[in-house]
Amino acid sequence: MAEKTIAGTQVKVTEDGYLEDMTQWNEEIAREIAKEIGIELTDKHFEVINYLREKTFAKEALTIRSVGKSGIVDIKQLYALFPKGPLKFSSKIAGIPKPTSCI
Amino acid sequence: MKNLVILGAGTAGTMMLNKLNKELDKNEWKITIVDQHKTHYYQPGFLFIPFGIYKKHDVIKPKYDFFPAGVDVIFSPIDKILGEENKVYLEGGQVLNYDFLIIATGTQTYPSLTPGLKDKLWYKDIFDFYTIEGALALHNRLKDFEGGDLVMCIPELPYKCPVAPIEFVCLAEAYFKERGIRDKVNITYVTLMSGAFTKPIASKMLGDLLEEKNIKVVPDFYLEHVDNENKKIVSYDEQEIHFDILTIVPVNMGSEMIKRSSLGDDMNYVKTNKFTLQSDQFENIFVIGDAANLPTSKAGSVAHFAGEILMENILAAMEGRPLPAKFDGHANCYIETGYGKGALIDFNYVTEPLPGTFPLPGIGPFGLLKNTKMNHYGKVLFRWIYWHILLKGKELPIEADMSMAGKKSI
């Protein structure tokens, strides 16, 4: 665990840069994490991010498949918004824990 | 008389039937078990069928062989559970009342959920080895295979026996070498995960093992469809991989019956308390085996360890006592790695697989996360243990809770 200043705010992050506490998140932090990854956030991105945060608050597990059924984006669109890591990158930007795939 | 109903007579249901039959007072309890099929399949044996190591008769037995006298057996598809009314509806209209219910309906493969999978090439060049039909068809195809691209693809999580695809490519590698055509076959392991396996230490160990065997790993590949014309698998972000033979673990989901009963998550796995194994919705419903949405592997060994916990808890619930036992997610998987060798991993909800020996610290005989001959015998022995001890609900000399003894912390 480490402290890091993102968009002027002091936050706690994990080794791979995910926020430890999702309540420390704000839109500016999201924009800055996205920029590091190489993504410019649009309204559509924020719709997805807010959906991910709502589900995480409700303690529901997220999968690419379930986001694809959210009615906000289908899986192809999710990939287009967050290339290479649709759930990993979107989670990081949304300030929620790194998705764990349980097998 | 009170009624205990068990849904599903696979690994977990049969095991619980035998355990509870020994424990419950026959004057007080009537036990009923329901399944749609009369044949019991030893599913871990499916892995060996494509290579001719096992034949069909090695992996099947009548379910009746494992049912004790005096229990009611019903062969019928289950339509749904009505938890509020303590009733199970069978297809065809029969209704069963229960005081306690155990759900053990496992997980099934759904190839039709992936576009292009169950199409022209299905069971010609595309196979699963998670069903007896698929494993036998693949055996016929491999016999005549003279070389080309063999692709193993994992399209969705979770799926039962997470190590089976790794074992499959290891056994295939050894099989082609034995046939003298290894240099004519490219083996590729394609997965939606970020590495060969999820848990970091095991992922590295298994990734290294595959590299040693010249098996290419393609991670982060999320399958969208299969292109039958060009024999390619295509991901959502438009990566393409050519195959001559595609072996796949079709999307796994729980029974449709769970959905009809409104007891499951979006993959039809029953929402279950991961410690007590009780349904999140009804106190008199317990869940065991692949049917539960527990955050651990879907494997026979997990069902075995969970079985001891479930026994303690359901007996307590029947007597109105608080539930005493907590499951820790203990999983224990032998991994066939070819050439008569095998590895073993042992983990739970919180501890990822670590190197060491199992079950006796320092002695083993099984080396954890190591590729040894002894581990391979463990796997072969497992079939005997499965038919003679596990299904019959007898005790194995291994603790239900995972032990840190014999493991090295790293």
Ligand SMILES: Cc1cc2nc3c(=O)[nH]c(=O)nc-3n(C[C@H](O)[C@H](O)[C@H](O)COP(=O)(O)OP(=O)(O)OC[C@H]3O[C@@H](n4cnc5c(N)ncnc54)[C@H](O)[C@@H]3O)c2cc1C
């Ligand atoms: C290729 C392969 C290799 C494997 N290797 C290993 C291994 O090495 N080690 C290990 O521990 N595990 C292994 N497994 C996993 C293991 O076989 C399963 O985890 C185990 O069988 C799960 O038991 P279960 O009782 O939950 O489900 P199952 O044994 O699948 O039983 C479910 C039962 O429910 C019945 N059913 C389902 N729905 C209905 C319905 N609606 N109406 C009526 N009946 C219904 C089915 O007919 C079935 O009999 C392997 C699996 C496969 C496929």
